[in-house]
Amino acid sequence: MPKRSWAEPFKIKMVELLKMTTPKQRKTAIKNAGYNTFLLKSEDVYIDLLTDSGTSAMSDRQWAGMMLGDEAYAGSKNFYNLEKAVHKYYGFKYVIPTHQGRGAENLLSQVMIKKGDIVPGNMYFTTTRLHQEMAGGTFYDIIIDEAHDSTHQHQFKGNVDINKLEALVKKYGADKIPYVCVATTVNMAGGQPISMQNLRELRAYTRHHGIKIMLDMTRIAENAYFIQQREEGFRRRSIASIVKEICDHTDGATFSGKKDALVNIGGFLALNDESKFEEASNLVVVYEGLHTYGGLAGRDMEAMAIGIEESVNEDHIRARIGQVEYLGEKLLDMHVPIVTPIGGHGIFIDARQFLPHLKQIQFPAQALAAEIYEDSGVRTMERGIVSAGRNSKTGDHYYPALELVRLTIPRRVYTQAHMDVISESVERVYSKRNKIKGLEMVYEPTYLRFFQAKFKKLQ
Ligand SMILES: *Cc1c(COP(=O)(O)O)cnc(C)c1O
Numbered sequence: 001m002p003k004r005s006w007a008e009p010f011k012i013k014m015v016e017l018l019k020m021t022t023p024k025q026r027k028t029a030i031k032n033a034g035y036n037t038f039l040l041k042s043e044d045v046y047i048d049l050l051t052d053s054g055t056s057a058m059s060d061r062q063w064a065g066m067m068l069g070d071e072a073y074a075g076s077k078n079f080y081n082l083e084k085a086v087h088k089y090y091g092f093k094y095v096i097p098t099h100q101g102r103g104a105e106n107l108l109s110q111v112m113i114k115k116g117d118i119v120p121g122n123m124y125f126t127t128t129r130l131h132q133e134m135a136g137g138t139f140y141d142i143i144i145d146e147a148h149d150s151t152h153q154h155q156f157k158g159n160v161d162i163n164k165l166e167a168l169v170k171k172y173g174a175d176k177i178p179y180v181c182v183a184t185t186v187n188m189a190g191g192q193p194i195s196m197q198n199l200r201e202l203r204a205y206t207r208h209h210g211i212k213i214m215l216d217m218t219r220i221a222e223n224a225y226f227i228q229q230r231e232e233g234f235r236r237r238s239i240a241s242i243v244k245e246i247c248d249h250t251d252g253a254t255f256s257g258k259k260d261a262l263v264n265i266g267g268f269l270a271l272n273d274e275s276k277f278e279e280a281s282n283l284v285v286v287y288e289g290l291h292t293y294g295g296l297a298g299r300d301m302e303a304m305a306i307g308i309e310e311s312v313n314e315d316h317i318r319a320r321i322g323q324v325e326y327l328g329e330k331l332l333d334m335h336v337p338i339v340t341p342i343g344g345h346g347i348f349i350d351a352r353q354f355l356p357h358l359k360q361i362q363f364p365a366q367a368l369a370a371e372i373y374e375d376s377g378v379r380t381m382e383r384g385i386v387s388a389g390r391n392s393k394t395g396d397h398y399y400p401a402l403e404l405v406r407l408t409i410p411r412r413v414y415t416q417a418h419m420d421v422i423s424e425s426v427e428r429v430y431s432k433r434n435k436i437k438g439l440e441m442v443y444e445p446t447y448l449r450f451f452q453a454k455f456k457k458l459q
Contacts, residue, residue: 009319102267109131123147197231219260346406
């Protein structure tokens with residue numbers, strides 16, 4: 001059958017001009033940034049794949065929504081529109097807006113976790129785990145083993161290993177486990193989805209033990225797309241109905257609107273339990289603002305409500321993931337080692353395989369991200385030992401199995417020609433990989449060190 005290509009279901013009506021830099025300028029810029037791409041000036045970046053968080057392009061409908069901001073301190077009509085969207089697409093009973101996902105993680109952790117509690121999850125996420133720990137909990141990774149293998153072809157590498165959960169229940173008792181944190185998709189595993197079957201089984205197991213399930217539902221539409229494409233029995237189901245079913249198997253969620261929901265800022269906490277909701281809506285006043293704005297302007301809530309609706313559109317999600325797959329296939333054709341199956345929000349280069357001559361403590365993924373920037377002005381980020389941080393009890397580095405460079409694709413922002421430029425740059429760096437040197441960390445902040453750490457090149 002002749003091929004039918006995906007293409008963007010939109011046209012461009014406004015553009016942002018970019019500055020082009022010279023190799024010499026980039027060499028200086030990355031050195032001054034301590035070889036940390038988070039410390040580069042955005043001005044010095046040509047194609048920005050640092051993150052898909054808050055970097056997507058809003059639609060004309062969302063921009064029109066921004067003009068309808070009701071900036072009342074309390075009871076803004078935009079809040080009620082957001083609430084309506086959450087009810088309609090996710091089905092949760094109660095919603096509290098927050099300035100972004102981690103604001104919701106803070107509230108959830110504070111109201112659910114007691115000191116000494118265990119919080120299992122399908123792989124850690126940086127801010128999520130930190131909030132769990134700050135609330136006195138200990139995170140345990142219960143993702144399936146295949147997730148730690150960058151080329152294992154399991155179609156749902158985000159799945160929970162229920163045996164690992166069972167072992168925790170046996171060891172600590174179910175009453176020490178307030179909830180299981182389930183991410184859709186699993187960012188740190190390379191944007192890998194969880195299957196509906198796994199979620200249904202997890203629901204049955206946790207219900208039996210009186211354990212709740214809280215979703216980290218930041219990229220739920222992307223997860224739903226993989227379920228639709230890969231899981232038996234979902235081919236004819238709409239993205240919206242799959243999204244809704246995922247939520248139906250859970251008790252609440254933290255949401256960063258900056259990913260799937262196509263806004264530059266915003267998030268929320270959603271809950272079904274009334275008393276936990278009351279507790280959280282009291283706490284939000286301390287950290288974010290009144291429970292009907294949670295640190296957001298009315299216009300931000302309006303844009304997020306519209307973005308939620310656009311995020312479950314079939315053509316949108318097909319083109320979004322189609323673009324990510326286009327870039328991934330190109331890199332695979334060049335034999336660049338990447339995490340496969342290709343994930344939802346970006347391409348993850350396996351830096352261990354790319355730079356086998358570097359030890360993990362020489363920060364291979366950090367070094368590779370710096371090298372790609374220097375080559376072309378393409379900004380990527382590290383997802384390896386730097387992101388993993390240190391064990392808060394022993395002070396030792398975590399040594400994660402996955403040492404990755406993430407090429408995160410913002411939604412509706414870059415063109416296919418940009419994808420070509422990116423893959424050519426990675427190919428050039430790959431051809432000179434033997435010459436790439438490791439790094440030494442010369443400044444290490446206490447929390448979430450990957451954001452602000454500084455490095456120097458090893459000689
Ligand atoms: C981005 C992200 C968060 C945190 O959301 P912010 O809006 O950045 O605070 C939580 N979990 C996952 C999986 C994320 O990707």
